[in-house]
Structure formats: structure tokens, C-alpha cells
Amino acid sequence: MKTFTSSVILLASLATASPMRHANRRSAGPYDITNFSASKVHLSGYCNYAFDVSAPGLSAPAHCTAYLDAGFSGATWLAYVYEGAGNCDNAAVTWTFYQPTTEGSGATFNVTVNGVKGTYAVPAGDITVSLNSEPNPFDNDVAYTGPKAFQITDFEA
Numbered sequence: 001m002k003t004f005t006s007s008v009i010l011l012a013s014l015a016t017a018s019p020m021r022h023a024n025r026r027s028a029g030p031y032d033i034t035n036f037s038a039s040k041v042h043l044s045g046y047c048n049y050a051f052d053v054s055a056p057g058l059s060a061p062a063h064c065t066a067y068l069d070a071g072f073s074g075a076t077w078l079a080y081v082y083e084g085a086g087n088c089d090n091a092a093v094t095w096t097f098y099q100p101t102t103e104g105s106g107a108t109f110n111v112t113v114n115g116v117k118g119t120y121a122v123p124a125g126d127i128t129v130s131l132n133s134e135p136n137p138f139d140n141d142v143a144y145t146g147p148k149a150f151q152i153t154d155f156e157a
């Protein structure tokens with residue numbers, strides 16, 4: 001009798017959980033990111049970003065880029081791509097990228113398609129810092145070295 005009751009409760013909760021999960025997937029994503037690259041130019045503070053994004057609602061992948069200053073050539077972080085600083089060849093897409101300047105921080109990469117914002121947490125281990133010359137604080141390289149393709153599945157409600 002006890003077993004029967006808990007199965008009924010389990011089935012009831014599954015029945016209520018599934019429609020919600022489907023509703024979320026219909027309204028957003030996933031967004032497929034390919035060819036993602038981000039790196040600081042050697043002996044410069046400027047960072048280059050480029051990626052392609054495919055998403056429901058886009059008839060073709062959008063190509064996005066940015067070229068922004070991280071502050072100085074010795075930066076150990078990637079430049080902040082604030083809202084409006086990144087470019088895409090499709091006006092329906094905007095994006096931001098933020099890595100705190102604290103050493104060993106991961107980054108947040110947000111992509112908005114038709115007003116729906118997806119968030120991706122870039123693990124700290126996917127950003128590689130090279131202190132090329134220990135006595136020279138102005139000669140550091142920083143680059144994204146994680147997977148070039150990944151999915152954004154986390155969407156703002």
C-alpha cells in the first residue's frame with residue numbers, strides 16, 4: 001500500500017514537471033556557439049573576440065566580433081565587452097562578456113537573441129594567462145583556450 005501511494009505521488013509530480021520544461025525550451029534556446037575565440041593581442045591591451053551563434057528564430061548563424069581594450073598590455077584578464085560594444089551581422093543579436101580582473105576568475109558570456117538573454121559561465125580553467133617575462137609586468141598574454149563550440153542553455157526567465 002505504501003509503495004502504491006509513493007508511485008502515484010511520483011507520477012503526479014512528473015506530470016506537472018514536464019509541461020514546464022517544454023514551455024521553457026519552446027521560448028528559448030539552446031543557442032549554439034561555434035568558432036568562439038577571445039584573446040589579447042601580444043604586447044597590447046586590446047582583445048579580439050569572434051564567434052558564430054545559431055539559435056531558434058535566426059534563419060542563419062550570426063557572426064559576432066569585438067575589439068576592445070583591457071586596460072594595458074600586462075592585463076591578466078580579457079577586456080569587458082559591455083552592452084553595445086560587441087558587433088553582430090544580425091541586429092537581432094547582442095552580447096556581453098565580463099571577466100573580473102581578480103586573477104583566476106572565470107567569465108560571464110551573455111548572448112541575447114530577439115530579446116531573450118542566455119548566460120554562459122566560462123570556467124576559469126578555459127582562460128589561459130601567460131606571464132611571458134616575469135620581470136616585465138607589461139608582457140602578458142591572455143586567451144580563451146576552452147572548447148570552440150558550446151551551447152548556452154541557461155535563459156533568463
Ligand SMILES: *[C@@H]1O[C@H](CO)[C@@H](O)[C@H](O)[C@H]1NC(C)=O
Binds near residue numbers: 034035149
Ligand atoms: C566554424 O566552425 C565550423 C564548425 O566547427 C567549421 O566547419 C568552420 O570552418 C568554422 N569557420 C571558421 C571561419 O572558422
Ligand SMILES: *[C@@H]1O[C@H](CO)[C@@H](O)[C@H](O)[C@H]1NC(C)=O
Binds near residue numbers: 109
Ligand atoms: C549576464 O547576465 C546575468 C544575468 O542577467 C547578469 O547577472 C550579468 O551581469 C550579465 N553579464 C554581463 C557581462 O553582462
